[in-house]
Amino acid sequence: MTTKEFHGRIGRTYDESEPWWPEQIRPPENAPNVLLITLDDVGFGQLGCYGGLIDTPNIDRIAENGLQYRNFHTTALCSPTRSCLMTGRNHHSNGMAGITEISTGFPGYNGHIPHENGFLSETLVERGYTTLALGKWHLSAAESNSAAGPYDQWPLGRGFERYYGFLGGDTDQYTPSLIYDNHQVEPPATAEEGYHLTEDLAQRAIEFIGDAKQVDPDKPFFTYFCPGACHAPHQVPKEWADKYSGKFDMGWDEARERILERQKELGIVPENTELSPHNEDVAEWASLSDDEKKLYARMMEVFAGFLEHTDAQIGKILDYLEELGELDNTLVMLVSDNGASAEGGPTGSVDENRFFNNVPEDLEDNLAAMDELGGPKYFNHYPWGWTWAGNTPFRRWKRETYRGGASDPMVVSWPDGIDARGEIRTQFVHAIDLVPTVLEVIGIDTPDDVKGVAQSPIEGTSFAYTFDEPDAPEQHTTQYFEMLATRGIYNDGWRAVHPWPLGKPITAADLSATTLDDSGWELYHVAEDFSEAHDVASEHPEKVLELAQLWWTEAGKHDVLPLDGRATQRLAEPRPQPGKPRDRYVYYPGGQYIPENAAVKVLNRDHSITADVTVPDGGAEGVLLAHGSRSGGYSLYVMGDRLRYVHNYVGAEEYQVVADEPIPEGAVQLRMEFETTGEATPGEGKGAPGVVRLYHGDEQVGEGEIPVTLPITTGLTAGLSCGRDALNAVAAEYREQTPFAFTGDISRVTVDVSGEPFVHEEAEMDILMARE
Template sequence: MSQQEFHGRIGRTYDESEPWWPEPTRASETAPNVLMVVLDDVGFGQLGCYGGLADTPNIDRLAENGLQYSNFHTTALCSPTRSCLLTGRNHHSNAMGGITEISTGFPGYNGHIPHENGFLSEVLGQQGYSTFAVGKWHLAPAESMSGAGPYDGWPLGRGFERYYGFLGGDTDQYTPSLVYDNHQVDPPATAAEGYHLTEDLAQRAIEFIGDAKQVDPDKPFFTYFCPGACHAPHQVPREWADKYAGEFDMGWDEARERILERQIELGVVPEGTELSPQNPDVRRWDTLSDDEQRLYARMMEVFAGFLEHTDAQVGKVLDYLEELGELENTLVVTVSDNGASAEGGPTGSVDENRFFNNVPESLEDNLEAMDELGGPNYFNHYPWGWTWAGNTPFQRWKRETHRGGASDPMVVSWPAGIDAAGEIRSQFVHAIDVVPTVLELLGVAAPDEIRGIAQSPIEGTSFAYTFDDPDAPERHTSQYFEMFAYRAVYHDGWRAVHPWPLGDEITAEDLSTTSLADSDWELYHVAEDFSEAHDVAADHPEKLLELVQLWWTEAGKYDVLPLDGRSVQRFVEERPEPGRPREQYVYYPGGQYVPVNAAVKVLNRSHSITADVTIPEGGAEGTLLAHGSRSGGYSLYVEDDRLRYVYNYVGVEEYDVVAETRVPEGEVSLRMEFEATGEADPAEGKGAPGTVRLYYDDEQVGEGTIPRTLPITMGLTAGLSCGRDALSTVTAAYRERVPFAFTGDIARVTVDVSGDAFVHPEAEMDRIMAQE
């Protein structure tokens, strides 16, 4: 290991020698702090300062003290955009052509962000900055997000010195799957005690900043603050949602008109902007029944409360910086990662795991849940009519390459460095432009190497030139877009879009193949038609051909090829997994819970669970193995001196099997055997039924029938834990005693899955994509 060159003098004795200390790397005395706030699934028309109908006073004050951008673009999807924001390279250059759970074995899609594409945290860490990441990550390969690692794609492996948040695409706001630095931790409180993730994340960001500033107040920080809101589940304390009671009774059609009117008044869209045409996937509000209108309006009230609550947590961080005297010299960049999300479907959802398992949600059932939406009992999401309104004035939504998916809010504030305040900037800007802008403002050159790894060129363009000149000609003049083989390209005020099939036009072939027909492209002159309301492809065939050819050129340059429209098959693509395939999985108490991507897969197959335990004198109780959440799963546990097995079917029904005799004291093997007795019918929302038998050593002590099981998935946030039920407890039987840890001694728990598993790839793909 090489050492820094010594500049003192070493003699035979101390008296003949001269000591020397290495100079610490320090940023300049005037270097600003950098705070990047990344919202999740917040559409162009949802923040107050962008005409939205929810109150966002803290982000609004950033806009009042800084600049709003009306022409900021993302990739239309979560992880790809976040990779752009942190590297300054395009998403395919980052191997993030999609989220990592649908990675494929090609350079633009394998989910491993190359280390030659250095993160802003890595660059600024070398410049004397403290670097903190708080909240959603979703940038590590899916197979690496367990205790087995590798950790080089986790935040601490990409230049952040401290991290607190969740690694996946979403999590429950009341029982989140938390990681602190490189290890899992439990939430510090429960929902009953008033816990909420977004509040926790804001407090942690404050703590990280304060810890550094109290020791070295002159050292600037880069804080990457990503609360995970307002991604589903839309969960917020009731008083925040109740504030909006009745505010959305007018419905999404009228909401779009009101939002556009406000946008024009605020100047975030040009005078004369029209609403994009009626979305064929969205029913008109006046065709809905009274009950549908009542339910859907409440779902939007909950979302609005969630958004305002999130804004309040951003405000806590801003207020703290103001107390420290740091806000004036903090560059704050606030963005959303993509357009508003349509993953709630046409009718909204109160528990996405029912949707993923093809278990229908009835209007009657959802009306019964209405008063508790936003609380810990539901994983709710609004219907896609509100998505469409949230992306006003554009077409479509998240995942798609029309502006509804790819045009998002961005607010930039730096009072000490930007003279303009409360102004709009309309130059084209993309997520890849944020890193070069920050580096220019800090006077930092993009490094040639990081940790000995030669760096690739930055692909974005600094937009610092827009700060002082609202009319400056835009410098980022061309940009490609691609998501699931649906494409778009921007060039000099024109935008060509290869559209997602709409409404009744969608076919099975559309969803599984790639159309290369250049005749399918649409053309919009966005310099004059801001909202993409008028397709002018027929009027300007030469311009369309020019843009389509440009798209193919850019695709070849940035690793976009091969195009892959296999939305279903991409999920079942073979990809690396943590560990070799095996028939027995052994788990131990006291360790980390195992994320869903790394846990044993028991659905629709015969299997057994054997816990080798020691029962002390007087007995023991608690969880042996739990897998899933309140939305579905199973638990093997001991209660009232009996071995018990419970199967939770999508949070709707629980099936219990209880041993007939007491668990003996001393060393004993407690076993559950599940024998599949029929075929799964995923299309009908039914997994394989089975017979469950319970054993103490080799003696059968109980038997029962499980008439239906989960056919497809335990859920997005379902983990497996040994010796306790770590997160959102599987069963109501011990929910009040979470985590219901086992009070005896567990040597090991072995899950045997010798039977063949059934996979339903199309439904599994829907599940994975909702994490983005």
């Protein structure tokens, strides 16, 4: 039975019949291509065209070809902002109050974007557009990111026809966790062969666009290009970082002054803009030792190289569109998802897994690593003094509702549709405004339904009115902000903020310390005080009350309630999981690696790993089960005819146990057992010590002590794999042979975790929050 109307005629034979084809869906005549580029953790003052000290000639080129916005805003966090960019609705309306890993069972917080909030890709694909997504996603529930799905919130489930990238919040640039459409793939090359994720993503974008245009050159595309840059790890080939050698020796205090001076010269801030007050968390550069200055300057050089390298890849895409003759009719919009990130802490980090496991970083060790920062050996992030400078002239940073967290760069070009070149726009714009702008530009009405689902109202306001009217009255006049129970509200040139407690490092514990009453609001007249340098709440108590009441009104309209300032309790909130809790996990070779959130949890508890294998004549070698990366994890494998187990402690030490006898040929069970011999002290960075015993069948063939283990996590960017070490190898002994696949036959590997699980909730919260 057909469900489509047929307008031909069917007779007894072909000669008596009239064929008919439905009209092909096409977008409006001369509809532009759309290229939306979303950078990660790039602050207002970091791009060259925003006064930054880093060269970004290709992003500057977009600005020179069109418009630069100085009053663009986001939610101050990654996934929430990206949900706004895709749907035109506020982050709470999307269920994306935070990242999905801290979701709770309330409409604004559940981490599932409802299908009544259709994605721009879903609208455009139904109107004849080619839809392509590349890079970071982080818009699907964490529990759905394994091969078990469900896939309805993956890119192909939300209107994109092709996808190549990574689903989580961050990934290693040299050994990324890649998804191609709906399945995992391994990187096409290694770091030693010159591989880098951002280059790969740019090349794939060019291929995807070319594939479509060479077949149907008149069909426009919507390409969502989201490199992991410049989120940690700050990784880039050494020559890019070396270009900036010595360029940041002046330190972050002077850097802020230089950036503001450049911003005024460019007109990207008003001439009367002042630097916001010194962040109380940030040490004055002059107070640091010479070694600290040397290390921290190098960390910033690496970040600078990473950003310029990303700019170069964006340039490749722009050049390709120009070669195709498509650039002039492409609406290019480039934004950052939030302000610069302070997740490197006060001293920066050479490997975030040490931070997540509470293992202190030593200045001398980090100085020794300095020449290799940015390379595949380290997962580095700069200190938060550079974060503060990167958000010049604003105060604070990502996760906070001050302008340093929520005000970001946005450049727009469309030569065929925008007459202006190199001009600045001052009107208030928010991430929810991009969808209605694109629809207006194309000439498409907001759909009543998408895939048969009735649609909720778009909450953003098109800013297309600003394209050719620089002095047009602002149309988006009110916008609420909420992030982790901190609040903000913008209305007609005024901005009220209910902030974090200042003067102390920001930790998960601060969430529960944040008060939820209406005391503590600060007030800024941003129409006159662009950088929020002067709190005038005491001078205008009536305006504070007005804006506080307006915030509660907006909160009620957009599912912001209940406000949730909890910390570890929010992490422990029950939420859907990919499978029921169990004592035995069975893994099979040849399948996809298991993301960290879906893998078995063995740390700080008795457990065993049993591999049912068949060893051919002459022996076998390779990995039976590996979990983690060079930054921490464990692996059970065979090398030199011996069963071996290694526990990698945050990349600093590897503790190995080796069997006394060669593995037998034929069918055999190869097993390790871990028995804890002490208590974990995660606050001190130490997991439970234990004894490892190795077995061939029931025969014990080896034993050894593991004096310290990972206390909290194997890491964020690698998971568990069976029959090989899928990505960034756990054990140094076989790292040069990665993936070191087992050369015998594995029928299954069983992990038994009958012992009680160990959870350090506050540390887990800090880990998950660093993924946004």
